[in-house]
Amino acid sequence: MNALLFVPLAITGWEWVIIALVALLLLGGKKIPEFMKGLGKGVKSFKEGMKDVDDDVKEIKKELRDEPKEDKK
Numbered sequence: 001m002n003a004l005l006f007v008p009l010a011i012t013g014w015e016w017v018i019i020a021l022v023a024l025l026l027l028g029g030k031k032i033p034e035f036m037k038g039l040g041k042g043v044k045s046f047k048e049g050m051k052d053v054d055d056d057v058k059e060i061k062k063e064l065r066d067e068p069k070e071d072k073k
Contacts, residue, residue, distance in 0.1 A: 011019075027035060 024032065
């Protein structure tokens with residue numbers, strides 16, 4: 001695909017400023033820290049869940065690798 005099609009989707013510095021101002025107007029000054037705190041907790045929980053899944057997969061792989069193979073006759 002043509003890479004120029006995605007250039008308008010890139011967010012530049014001024015666009016971040018506008019997004020931040022709109023968020024400040026919509027949420028207010030007191031709500032933004034609460035929102036960011038909740039977002040941080042959500043990201044932390046997601047990462048912990050992904051780590052648990054990864055650990056489970058590694059454990060299952062280890063069990064399968066250590067399992068003795070039966071001879072087929």
